[in-house]
Amino acid sequence: MTFLFPALTLGFLFVAVPLLVHLINMLRHRRQQWAAMDFLLASYRKQKKWIILRQFLLWLARTAIAAVLIAMLCGWVGGSRLLSSVGGRMSHHVVILDDSYSMADASSGRPAYERALETLRSLTEGLAKADGQQQLTVLRASRAALVADDQEVSGDSVADLAVQTVTGDSRLINRLMSTAVSPLSIDMVPALRMGQELIANTPADETVVYMISDFRERNWQNPERLTEILQGLAAEDIDLRCIDCVDDPAPNLAITRVSPLPDVWVAGVPVVVQVAIQNHSQTEVSNVNVAARVIRYGAMANTADPSRRYSGTVDLLPGVVIDRLAAGEEVVRQFQVFVTEPGTHAIEVTIPDDAVAIDNSRVCTLPLTNPQRVLIVDGDDQQQGAYHIASVLNPGSQVQTGAIPEIRPSSFLRSATLEDLLPYRAIYCVDPETISQNTAVVLQQYVSQGGGLAWFLGSNVQPEKLTEILLAEGRGLLPGALTESVPLPLDEQASSNIVMVGDHPLTAPLEPLGDAAFGRVGLTNSWGLDTEDPRLAGTNPPRRVLERQDGRPLAVQHTEGKGRVLTFLAGLDPKWSNWAGDPTFVVMLLRANAFMWSGKSEATSRWVDEPLEIEFSKERFGQMVQLLTAVQDPPRVPIEMQAVEQAGGLEITIDPRTAEIDGAADVAALLTPGITEAWLSPLDGPPQVVPYASVVRTEEGNLIRADRAQMQRDVQPAVLTFYDNKDIVQQSTGAGGSAISMLLLAILGTLLASEQALAYWASYHTPRGSGVRS
Numbered sequence: 022m023t024f025l026f027p028a029l030t031l032g033f034l035f036v037a038v039p040l041l042v043h044l045i046n047m048l049r050h051r052r053q054q055w056a057a058m059d060f061l062l063a064s065y066r067k068q069k070k071w072i073i074l075r076q077f078l079l080w081l082a083r084t085a086i087a088a089v090l091i092a093m094l095c096g097w098v099g100g101s102r103l104l105s106s107v108g109g110r111m112s113h114h115v116v117i118l119d120d121s122y123s124m125a126d127a128s129s130g131r132p133a134y135e136r137a138l139e140t141l142r143s144l145t146e147g148l149a150k151a152d153g154q155q156q157l158t159v160l161r162a163s164r165a166a167l168v169a170d171d172q173e174v175s176g177d178s179v180a181d182l183a184v185q186t187v188t189g190d191s192r193l194i195n196r197l198m199s200t201a202v203s204p205l206s207i208d209m210v211p212a213l214r215m216g217q218e219l220i221a222n223t224p225a226d227e228t229v230v231y232m233i234s235d236f237r238e239r240n241w242q243n244p245e246r247l248t249e250i251l252q253g254l255a256a257e258d259i260d261l262r263c264i265d266c267v268d269d270p271a272p273n274l275a276i277t278r279v280s281p282l283p284d285v286w287v288a289g290v291p292v293v294v295q296v297a298i299q300n301h302s303q304t305e306v307s308n309v310n311v312a313a314r315v316i317r318y319g320a321m322a323n324t325a326d327p328s329r330r331y332s333g334t335v336d337l338l339p340g341v342v343i344d345r346l347a348a349g350e351e352v353v354r355q356f357q358v359f360v361t362e363p364g365t366h367a368i369e370v371t372i373p374d375d376a377v378a379i380d381n382s383r384v385c386t387l388p389l390t391n392p393q394r395v396l397i398v399d400g401d402d403q404q405q406g407a408y409h410i411a412s413v414l415n416p417g418s419q420v421q422t423g424a425i426p427e428i429r430p431s432s433f434l435r436s437a438t439l440e441d442l443l444p445y446r447a448i449y450c451v452d453p454e455t456i457s458q459n460t461a462v463v464l465q466q467y468v469s470q471g472g473g474l475a476w477f478l479g480s481n482v483q484p485e486k487l488t489e490i491l492l493a494e495g496r497g498l499l500p501g502a503l504t505e506s507v508p509l510p511l512d513e514q515a516s517s518n519i520v521m522v523g524d525h526p527l528t529a530p531l532e533p534l535g536d537a538a539f540g541r542v543g544l545t546n547s548w549g550l551d552t553e554d555p556r557l558a559g560t561n562p563p564r565r566v567l568e569r570q571d572g573r574p575l576a577v578q579h580t581e582g583k584g585r586v587l588t589f590l591a592g593l594d595p596k597w598s599n600w601a602g603d604p605t606f607v608v609m610l611l612r613a614n615a616f617m618w619s620g621k622s623e624a625t626s627r628w629v630d631e632p633l634e635i636e637f638s639k640e641r642f643g644q645m646v647q648l649l650t651a652v653q654d655p656p657r658v659p660i661e662m663q664a665v666e667q668a669g670g671l672e673i674t675i676d677p678r679t680a681e682i683d684g685a686a687d688v689a690a691l692l693t694p695g696i697t698e699a700w701l702s703p704l705d706g707p708p709q710v711v712p713y714a715s716v717v718r719t720e721e722g723n724l725i726r727a728d729r730a731q732m733q734r735d736v737q738p739a740v741l742t743f744y745d746n747k748d749i750v751q752q753s754t755g756a757g758g759s760a761i762s763m764l765l766l767a768i769l770g771t772l773l774a775s776e777q778a779l780a781y782w783a784s785y786h787t788p789r790g791s792g793v794r795s
């Protein structure tokens with residue numbers, strides 16, 4: 022038996038009271054010698070059996086009344102098993118629990134997910150009181166979404182509870198009550214699909230599907246997949262119930278992006294970091310304080326410290342204030358970070374807490390190297406072009422650009438191998454007269470692996486030969502086939518011979534000035550470019566950066582593999598242009614250098630549900646790695662892992678999806694956004710740390726509610742029944758309503774009436790009409 026108030030079951034001792042009263046009355050009887058009494062005893066002996074039967078029935082009735090009263094006071098809920106054993110109905114209740122990060126919305130004082138868990142507990146308590154056999158299945162949306170792509174995973178292995186019989190034992194959902202909202206941006210489609218699978222495999226007289234969620238507009242803007250599943254469930258006569266856990270949302274801001282701008286990323290050179298903040302509410306927000314700090318992992322960070330959020334040294338950066346953010350607006354701000362020590366560092370940006378706290382903080386890494394070498398090869402004997410490029414990249418004095426230019430003659434490329442070129446971060450080719458087949462193959466390999474390549478093509482170039490070699494065999498080292506040079510017609514009304522094309526990182530610093538920035542650049546000639554050449558089939562389409570004022574291309578950018586290629590069709594030839602002596606050349610060349618370097622740059626963040634890949638050299642490090650996952654509040658729990666040997670060295674891949682399928686207990690830790698530290702074990706020297714940043718998809722921060730009427734129209738002919746979570750909680754904590762309580766009340770009334778009838782039957786009454794006349 023199961024009782025809501027088990028402490029009151031001691032009251033069942035009260036059933037012995039009627040028997041004690043009877044025994045006490047027996048002890049009070051005294052034997053007296055009296056003739057009239059002897060006559061009564063003789064009559065009693067004749068009717069003894071009937072008298073004992075009446076008293077026994079009366080005693081049973083009074084004992085049963087006491088037992089039923091105590092059972093009602095204790096809240097007996099054990100009748101469901103009894104009723105089901107004699108033919109009660111079996112009901113299957115499938116709960117889809119939304120734990121996407123919008124359920125962290127605390128607009129109403131408590132997080133929506135906390136309300137959802139309270140609703141689940143109340144629902145379970147209500148089912149425990151209900152008649153018949155109640156079976157419960159609970160599927161969290163995050164678990165289903167993580168394994169949705171694996172066709173071999175079944176719904177019962179993903180469900181937190183899979184077709185479990187509901188009793189009054191609260192331990193059934195204890196593990197669920199300790200869960201927290203996930204940092205994932207997901208919908209309920211994968212969980213509903215798995216729930217549909219479990220329903221098909223579970224026979225039941227009645228099936229009810231509960232969707233406990235916040236029902237945001239974002240999830241119902243394209244409801245085709247949801248509609249398909251819900252209509253399929255409704256076709257099977259399944260009751261669909263939507264339990265809403267939030268009220269009207271408060272304003273919510275989200276940091277949607279934090280990343281260093283593409284640049285050289287060299288220690289000792291300032292790096293510009295860009296942060297974007299979006300107002301997800303329908304009202305304007307003003308005076309938003311943006312705080313930033315850099316976490317330095319240098320030579321001083323040589324010991325893992327689980328007691329702190331970061332083992333590195335934290336330095337605060339100057340804050341930024343956003344005056345106003347209109348409804349739905351996204352604002353971008355920039356700030357500089359200056360770190361003198363090479364290595365991978367981290368940056369954290371925060372804004373004040375609001376309705377949803379998880380998107381008020383965002384991180385990225387900042388991998389800084391020592392100054393890198395760049396190769397400059399000039400086909401002209403005087404090497405004037407190489408001199409101009411080297412002067413910009415290494416201006417001398419105390420100005421650092423992060424590049425170490427090396428000027429080499431054309432003969433260097435003829436005999437260069439891939440190993441010779443890989444140490445260079447970028448290669449500048451100025452007026453190459455010829456390129457050999459071997460050189461073209463090596464350059465193609467170099468660019469495909471992330472190297473940067475810039476062509477400055479002046480009057481010394483032989484366009485047909487160069488095109489034939491650089492585009493042969495699918496090599497996409499040019500954005501198109503070079504054609505004959507085309508003189509630029511003189512246009513005295515034009516403000517500039519050069520025009521910028523759209524927004525591009527190379528021209529971003531010059532955009533405020535417009536095309537007038539090139540007003541002093543003279544241009545008389547440039548090579549033509551055929552981007553429709555059939556040899557370009559399968560290559561990435563080129564993008565124009567600069568054009569001549571007559572619309573012909575002048576500077577073109579395209580990608581090849583992981584690398585980036587820039588082509589300047591007028592070169593640095595003074596016969597065609599004086600651009601090398603103009604200030605815009607300095608700006609463009611520095612931007613071009615940063616743009617080419619960024620093709621080989623490391624990723625500065627990853628999504629929380631994407632695999633974390635740690636690669637390192639087996640010649641320098643051992644296989645054991647200590648992992649300190651991101652946390653909001655320390656301490657952190659170290660995880661020891663062993664790397665696997667691969668062709669390029671040692672590697673560890675940590676995939677939250679795989680961990681969820683395998684049932685790993687650290688899935689929640691792997692999904693926490695923030696900085697995860699990987700501590701490597703060098704073969705010689707102290708441990709070295711590499712931080713990795715994981716971030717959330719911030720579209721989940723849009724808290725605008727879906728319209729219930731529109732939701733109902735979208736899923737027709739299926740019918741959705743909506744409840745507020747308060748209604749479910751109140752029904753569970755209300756007084757009675759259970760069929761068992763009503764049954765006990767009816768039994769009590771019957772017993773009370775029977776007890777009165779038996780008491781009247783067992784007692785003596787004078788016949789009507791009899792009496793003593795005076």
